[in-house]
Amino acid sequence: MIEFINIEKTYTSKQESFHALKNINLTINDHEILGVVGYSGAGKSTLIGLINKLIESTKGDVLIDGVSIHDLKQEDLNRMRYDLSMIFQHFNLVGNLTVYDNIKLALSIKKYPKEKIEKRIDEVLDLVGLLDKKHRYPKALSGGEKQRVGIARAIANHPKYLLCDEATSALDQKTAYEIVSLLKDIHEKTNLTIIFISHQIEIVKDLCDRVVVMDKGSIIEDQPTKSLFIDPKEDTTKKLIKQVIDEPVHLKDKHYYELIYAHDNVDDKILSSMVKTFDVDVNIVYAKTLSIHKELIGYLYIELFGSQIDDALTYLKSKEIKVRLYV
Ligand SMILES: Nc1ncnc2c1ncn2[C@@H]1O[C@H](COP(=O)(O)OP(=O)(O)OP(=O)(O)O)[C@@H](O)[C@H]1O
Ligand SMILES: [Mg+2]
Numbered sequence: 137m138i139e140f141i142n143i144e145k146t147y148t149s150k151q152e153s154f155h156a157l158k159n160i161n162l163t164i165n166d167h168e169i170l171g172v173v174g175y176s177g178a179g180k181s182t183l184i185g186l187i188n189k190l191i192e193s194t195k196g197d198v199l200i201d202g203v204s205i206h207d208l209k210q211e212d213l214n215r216m217r218y219d220l221s222m223i224f225q226h227f228n229l230v231g232n233l234t235v236y237d238n239i240k241l242a243l244s245i246k247k248y249p250k251e252k253i254e255k256r257i258d259e260v261l262d263l264v265g266l267l268d269k270k271h272r273y274p275k276a277l278s279g280g281e282k283q284r285v286g287i288a289r290a291i292a293n294h295p296k297y298l299l300c301d302e303a304t305s306a307l308d309q310k311t312a313y314e315i316v317s318l319l320k321d322i323h324e325k326t327n328l329t330i331i332f333i334s335h336q337i338e339i340v341k342d343l344c345d346r347v348v349v350m351d352k353g354s355i356i357e358d359q360p361t362k363s364l365f366i367d368p369k370e371d372t373t374k375k376l377i378k379q380v381i382d383e384p385v386h387l388k389d390k391h392y393y394e395l396i397y398a399h400d401n402v403d404d405k406i407l408s409s410m411v412k413t414f415d416v417d418v419n420i421v422y423a424k425t426l427s428i429h430k431e432l433i434g435y436l437y438i439e440l441f442g443s444q445i446d447d448a449l450t451y452l453k454s455k456e457i458k459v460r461l462y463v
Contacts, residue, residue, distance in 0.1 A: 173348070236257055257288075266281060
């Protein structure tokens with residue numbers, strides 16, 4: 137478990153000081169896949185840097201499995217870092233070492249038992265599907281393959297935590313989704329906790345169990361992924377989610393209602409029984425479903441006409457549908 141307690145971070149230089157993290161309180165539970173999303177400059181990388189103490193907080197504490205990282209001696213900090221592996225946007229492989237030697241170097245630094253290194257490298261390369269490329273140099277690999285090596289290198293010593301900073305942002309969408317499947321597969325087979333920082337909400341939606349939204353150094357929202365998409369509270373979250381809903385522009389000048397609902401909660405006849413029960417007419421202008429971990433969320437945009445619109449809306453809300461008016 138990783139806990140951030142009352143964290144503040146101010147970057148100071150001779151010229152300026154910048155308040156990058158504000159009153160951060162967050163618990164990351166064992167074996168969850170936590171997404172951290174937010175626009176550029178929100179403080180995501182600063183947050184992840186505090187975990188392995190590459191960045192020092194100005195105030196507050198970070199506890200890893202109950203131990204404060206602030207008071208650790210260098211030697212104990214190094215040992216704790218064995219449990220905290222990282223993958224990066226630009227992979228950070230050592231260019232003049234082969235795939236095999238890149239992983240070997242990481243295992244040696246983390247003091248993995250020498251006699252087990254070779255077997256372990258084969259195991260992780262098999263897991264990421266690159267056993268046949270173990271003697272290649274990074275320049276002879278595609279971006280997706282480089283990130284597979286990055287992942288193999290990160291998990292080789294069986295760490296508890298995998299910190300991912302924009303790990304799929306340099307890849308095309310198809311390759312990014314392949315990396316997502318690989319991370320899910322590894323997560324299922326091991327006890328790994330994954331912290332996945334990204335501005336790609338569509339990737340986070342498919343990978344993460346829970347999502348934290350950051351804005352200007354603060355955590356503004358923290359919800360299970362499905363709830364976040366059904367009931368986003370903050371404008372920044374709504375804007376981020378809109379990236380995957382593609383609300384059509386022709387709705388711009390109309391009064392319409394957005395209905396968001398979990399498919400399993402709602403039966404198909406709701407709209408027709410609403411129309412039969414109340415004096416209202418419906419015009420469906422746009423509809424979309426999103427899948428989140430194999431569950432479907434419906435987004436329906438409708439216009440309503442008639443004398444009993446408020447009653448009809450109350451009826452919809454009583455059926456666990458989130459209703460919002462757009463004007
Ligand atoms: N070393 C530094 N000195 C001064 N300011 C910094 C430093 N590092 C980061 N910042 C500032 O802190 C804020 C948060 O930066 P951070 O890198 O954590 O954002 P981010 O959410 O990861 O953004 P991105 O999505 O672009 O990677 C930014 O406004 C940035 O300019
Ligand atoms: Mg960043």
